[in-house]
Amino acid sequence: MLQLEAVIKSNLFMLIKHRAPAVNFFKPMVFILCFLPFMLLVFNALNNELGPNPVEEIIRTLGDWAIYFILIGLTITPARKVFKLNWLIRYRRMTGLFAFFYVCMHFLSYIWFDQFFSIENIVKDIIKRPFITIGFISFLLLIPLAVTSTNGMMKRLKKNWGRLHQVIYPVSILALLHYFMMIKADYLVPGVMLVILSVLLGYRVILKFKR
Amino acid sequence: MSFLIKTASKQDIKSSDITNESDYLNRREFIKQTGILAGAAWAGGLGSPALANTSDYGSDYPNLIKTAYGKSEKLTSFEDATTYNNFYEFGTGKKDPAQNASNFKTDPWSITVEGEANKTGTFHLEDILKHAQIEERIYRFRCVEAWSMTVPWLGFSLADMLKRFEPTSKAKYVQFDTLYDPQQMPGQVRRVLDWPYRDGLRMDEAMNPLCFMATGIYGHHMPNQNGAPIRLVVPWKYGFKSIKSIVKIKFTEHEPVCTWNVTGPKEYGFYSNVNPNVDHPRWSQATERALGSKFWEPKAKTQLFNGYGEQVAHLYKDMDLKKYF
Numbered sequence: 001m002l003q004l005e006a007v008i009k010s011n012l013f014m015l016i017k018h019r020a021p022a023v024n025f026f027k028p029m030v031f032i033l034c035f036l037p038f039m040l041l042v043f044n045a046l047n048n049e050l051g052p053n054p055v056e057e058i059i060r061t062l063g064d065w066a067i068y069f070i071l072i073g074l075t076i077t078p079a080r081k082v083f084k085l086n087w088l089i090r091y092r093r094m095t096g097l098f099a100f101f102y103v104c105m106h107f108l109s110y111i112w113f114d115q116f117f118s119i120e121n122i123v124k125d126i127i128k129r130p131f132i133t134i135g136f137i138s139f140l141l142l143i144p145l146a147v148t149s150t151n152g153m154m155k156r157l158k159k160n161w162g163r164l165h166q167v168i169y170p171v172s173i174l175a176l177l178h179y180f181m182m183i184k185a186d187y188l189v190p191g192v193m194l195v196i197l198s199v200l201l202g203y204r205v206i207l208k209f210k211r
Numbered sequence: 212m213s214f215l216i217k218t219a220s221k222q223d224i225k226s227s228d229i230t231n232e233s234d235y236l237n238r239r240e241f242i243k244q245t246g247i248l249a250g251a252a253w254a255g256g257l258g259s260p261a262l263a264n265t266s267d268y269g270s271d272y273p274n275l276i277k278t279a280y281g282k283s284e285k286l287t288s289f290e291d292a293t294t295y296n297n298f299y300e301f302g303t304g305k306k307d308p309a310q311n312a313s314n315f316k317t318d319p320w321s322i323t324v325e326g327e328a329n330k331t332g333t334f335h336l337e338d339i340l341k342h343a344q345i346e347e348r349i350y351r352f353r354c355v356e357a358w359s360m361t362v363p364w365l366g367f368s369l370a371d372m373l374k375r376f377e378p379t380s381k382a383k384y385v386q387f388d389t390l391y392d393p394q395q396m397p398g399q400v401r402r403v404l405d406w407p408y409r410d411g412l413r414m415d416e417a418m419n420p421l422c423f424m425a426t427g428i429y430g431h432h433m434p435n436q437n438g439a440p441i442r443l444v445v446p447w448k449y450g451f452k453s454i455k456s457i458v459k460i461k462f463t464e465h466e467p468v469c470t471w472n473v474t475g476p477k478e479y480g481f482y483s484n485v486n487p488n489v490d491h492p493r494w495s496q497a498t499e500r501a502l503g504s505k506f507w508e509p510k511a512k513t514q515l516f517n518g519y520g521e522q523v524a525h526l527y528k529d530m531d532l533k534k535y536f
Contacts, residue, residue, distance in 0.1 A: 053500060054505065054506040058506060114510075184356075184474075184475075
């Protein structure tokens with residue numbers, strides 16, 4: 001019996017040890033997977049496959065993916081704790097940075113293809129139109145998070161790093177609000193996103209009150 | 212009784228199948244013919260600037276009258292005009308109507324006429340069309356969402372039709388209703404809008420010669436996703452005023468209820484004239500993107516009354532267009 005236990009333990013040890021190369025293999029794969037929606041969009045844009053209103057398609061698709069990645073990023077910690085999947089933490093920074101990447105591309109496509117770099121019109125839009133104001137604020141709030149995402153910054157900021165990165169909670173709410181405010185009549189898609197976000201944020205609220 | 216109904220519906224499906232097939236054959240025949248014609252035109256050094264693509268054109272209207280309206284406009288392609296639609300009865304996505312409307316039954320179709328007119332009642336569409344000489348008009352069409360298209364509409368003047376119902380002096384407005392039939396229109400299952408879709412015009416607007424009842428586009432019968440079998444086209448107003456798949460016309464003394472006005476009273480007014488100087492609260496109306504334009508192409512400037520000011524500006528001459536948006 002004891003022997004068997006030892007064998008299992010050593011095997012488990014091997015498994016954990018051998019997980020390192022698995023991560024080295026999977027991480028680039030996940031990276032490519034996260035990048036795929038963007039590549040697909042560029043490919044379709046260059047091939048004229050985005051339908052009769054390509055600019056709308058580009059801006060909407062990038063905005064959708066930005067929110068998807070915010071939601072995926074917020075899923076990692078609860079999934080890790082609930083399902084005991086500790087290795088998920090290795091993908092948290094990447095999903096966060098991809099959220100930032102898609103937000104940047106979303107904003108860039110707006111200032112480029114929608115406004116053609118007319119600073120005057122962009123500033124007017126941001127000031128005059130609440131849904132753009134809110135989208136812009138969430139973009140600004142993501143910048144410090146992206147800048148402090150390195151290991152060095154993590155060490156330097158110590159406890160404050162965690163506090164700073166809690167900014168993602170209000171950002172996720174603002175991003176979804178930005179989506180809700182541009183809808184004309186059909187709230188189904190952002191409504192589903194809201195349910196998911198409520199679960200993810202609710203989990204954190206419950207955890208806080210339990211302590 | 213139920214047996215009878217079943218038989219009837221079975222027969223209907225059959226007959227519509229036959230119609231579709233013959234339409235299809237006609238179209239193929241037409242493509243062949245236009246191919247020859249285009250070849251001849253090319254050989255003779257002629258060119259038609261309005262013709263986006265000869266294969267876009269159908270031949271469902273062999274006797275139609277071509278008019279001078281929009282003769283020099285560059286047309287949107289048939290594909291773009293029929294795959295990018297706002298027709299929430301068939302879903303709120305732009306591609307939804309083209310995907311969900313293919314089985315929509317538009318024959319038989321009737322229109323109920325009510326209110327302040329002498330000749331009210333329910334009329335079969337064939338009886339309404341009997342009087343109409345179908346003509347083609349190329350109109351610019353500007354959506355409130357800041358995109359636009361240019362479409363060769365086939366149909367007849369709204370005023371001619373309305374006059375036949377003999378509206379009384381009490382008729383100050385005319386209201387139109389779209390069909391409400393959630394069984395056929397899957398978008399109506401959810402209460403995205405306050406169904407049935409309704410919109411209306413002031414009588415003098417409705418009597419303006421530009422107002423058009425359309426039963427087809429690009430030589431084809433109206434595709435279902437574009438508002439078959441009959442829809443309104445009001446080219447100087449935002450697209451949502453051009454109500455689709457009309458089943459009711461009501462002459463009223465008071466301003467009628469309009470669906471988008473009820474949905475967002477601060478964003479969609481009763482008049483909804485195209486106006487680059489009055490922004491939608493959430494976006495600018497100064498510019499527009501023509502469907503089919505490339506993503507690197509800048510947007511076009513939107514014109515007051517969508518460029519039809521000469522014909523319609525007098526209708527609003529003492530009105531503050533910022534207040535009556």
